[in-house]
Amino acid sequence: MRRGLAILMLGGLSLIADADPPPGDTHQQASTLIIHGALDKPYMRPLLADFRQQHPTLEVDYRNRDTLPLYRDFLAAPDEADVVISSAMPWQYRLANDGYAQPLKTPSAQQWPAWARWRQELFAFTFEPxxxxxxxxxxxxxxxxxxxxxxxxxxxxxxxxxxxxxxxxxxxxxxxxxxxxxxxxxxxxxxxxxxxxxxxxxxxxxxxxxxxxxxxxxxxxxxxxxxxxxxxxxxxxxxxxxxxxxxxxxxxxIQRLAFMPRQAPHPDNARRFLDYLISRRGQAVIAGETSLGAIHPDLSGPGTAAAWRTTHGDALRPLTIGPGLLATLxxxxxxxxxxxxxxxxxxxxxxxxxxxxxxxx
Known part of the structure; x- marks a missing residue:
């Protein structure tokens, strides 16, 4: 194993922390999904495991990085990741605003709450006080x-x-x-x-x-x-x-923001996973198996934004996904x-x- 490379295997799932890409041309692997994310592995594991139940032949390669290195690495190689996830909202918004994201055109995307997305390109999928x-x-x-x-x-x-x-x-x-x-x-x-x-x-x-x-x-x-x-x-x-x-x-x-890069090497798989993150099924996994807080409007029990609003009401101040984030930078x-x-x-x-x-x- 290469020094500094930590891999957890779960069936066809690889969870890799702060790693360089493995040898070989992953762009040629049609059954591969590459996710670069600033979200610790215990929180991603339930989502990735459930997603693979729906797509058992798909090889999922998740690379966990810090927020700022994730941003810098993407700019250096915008064609390496299929999906990019980060809680660094201003940096994610800048990438989408600068034209690096492609739109998701699915029913789930069109119905996603307006406050939790920017256009059809950048999607919040968690609710984290x-x-x-x-x-x-x-x-x-x-x-x-x-x-x-x-x-x-x-x-x-x-x-x-x-x-x-x-x-x-x-x-x-x-x-x-x-x-x-x-x-x-x-x-x-x-x-x-x-x-x-x-x-x-x-x-x-x-x-x-x-x-x-x-x-x-x-x-x-x-x-x-x-x-x-x-x-x-x-x-x-x-x-x-x-x-x-x-x-x-x-x-x-704050909310985790996810997008599909325009140069995603496996765009069909990228669309499948991003759509899964904002689907009712994916959001139910977030609510039931993590502490990230689900946003889906059909979910209202424990572990959801609706539940947070019921208990804490007007005290909650979600960061707005919009041009104001650029002032932060x-x-x-x-x-x-x-x-x-x-x-x-x-x-x-x-x-x-x-x-x-x-x-x-």
């Missing part, structure tokens, strides 16, 4: 922060005991963290007060939700801020020392936001570190 996670030590000693105002008050009132006990994304290292920062700065006039309070307690900065969850489980942190809820939900369910909090004032919601605006973030946080560039491996989520 951004949450807080707290350790039982915090709940035993202090009050539970149910929203951003209560978190801000807690950080200010308990500054000394919480110093070094909080963790959040570093927006300089994480595409997800930067996206959340720019969205919150638009949503809340108190956002910069919260950033300052996070800096005052010497909040640790991480590149991934997984990194934050590990630190919370070990008891190093008592508060994790802005974690990806789909990843946190399963982790917290298996760890009685942790609790997930959905802020009741506003909760950002404007370099001047990006530098302006990061400069202010560092100024409010009071942490200089020497504190930054190289991005760690992981999903950048």
């Amino acid at each position: 951004i949450v807080m996670v707290v350790h039982r030590e915090l709940l035993e000693r202090y009050s539970r922060p149910d929203n951003h105002a209560e978190l801000l008050a807690l950080l200010r009132q308990q500054r000394e005991p919480l110093t070094g006990r909080v963790v959040t994304y570093d927006p300089r290292l994480s595409g997800a963290g930067y996206t959340y920062a720019i969205e919150e700065s638009r949503l809340s006039p108190r956002y910069w007060d919260l950033v300052a309070a996070l800096g005052d307690v010497e909040t640790s900065l991480a590149a991934t939700t997984g990194e934050m969850l590990d630190g919370l489980a070990e008891g190093r942190y008592w508060i994790g801020y802005n974690l990806l809820g789909s990843y946190a939900r399963q982790f917290v369910a298996a760890n009685p020392d942790l609790e997930m909090i959905i802020p009741d004032d506003y909760t950002l919601v 404007d370099e001047l605006k990006r530098q302006a936001l990061l400069s202010r973030w560092q100024r409010e946080f009071k942490r200089d560039d020497s504190q930054s570190r190289e991005a760690v491996s992981g999903s950048n989520e």
Whole structure:
């Protein structure tokens, strides 16, 4: 096995993490489907296994990459993937807007909710709130922060005991963290007060939700801020020392976006899989076997967007799939936001570190 290549075989299914393409011309394999995705393997496995039940002769090659390398790799070789999946919504929108995506012309695509797609080319297929996670030590000693105002008050009132006990994304290292920062700065006039309070307690900065969850489980942190809820939900369910909090004032919601490249090497298989992701069957797998949150309008039970809206209503703030996402990628605006973030946080560039491996989520 080539160094750095991790493969899980399930029948005709290959799950490959951060790998180079295997030897040989895969473009000539008519029964192949190549998916490049920023979605961890445990969450993709149920979908890919069910899809192969419908297409048992199809060889599925899933390559799991970080969000930003996924974007850069696609630009370098736009003819290698049949389907591209990522939670980095601005980068996915840019690719579609720049003409790299081809339309999906199926009944499912035409009936897909308008808020969850762009034209017929870019499709959201998950509904994932951004949450807080707290350790039982915090709940035993202090009050539970149910929203951003209560978190801000807690950080200010308990500054000394919480110093070094909080963790959040570093927006300089994480595409997800930067996206959340720019969205919150638009949503809340108190956002910069919260950033300052996070800096005052010497909040640790991480590149991934997984990194934050590990630190919370070990008891190093008592508060994790802005974690990806789909990843946190399963982790917290298996760890009685942790609790997930959905802020009741506003909760950002991100969606995984998928598209078929115009140069997809196996376009028929690409259409089959993208249509499956937004089909009732595929969405039922998402609702029942993952924590990603299904969008399909016919599904309303646990694990669906409809259920989230029933329990949390107007607090949910899904990111809009549209031209506004491009503003997130404007370099001047990006530098302006990061400069202010560092100024409010009071942490200089020497504190930054190289991005760690992981999903950048």
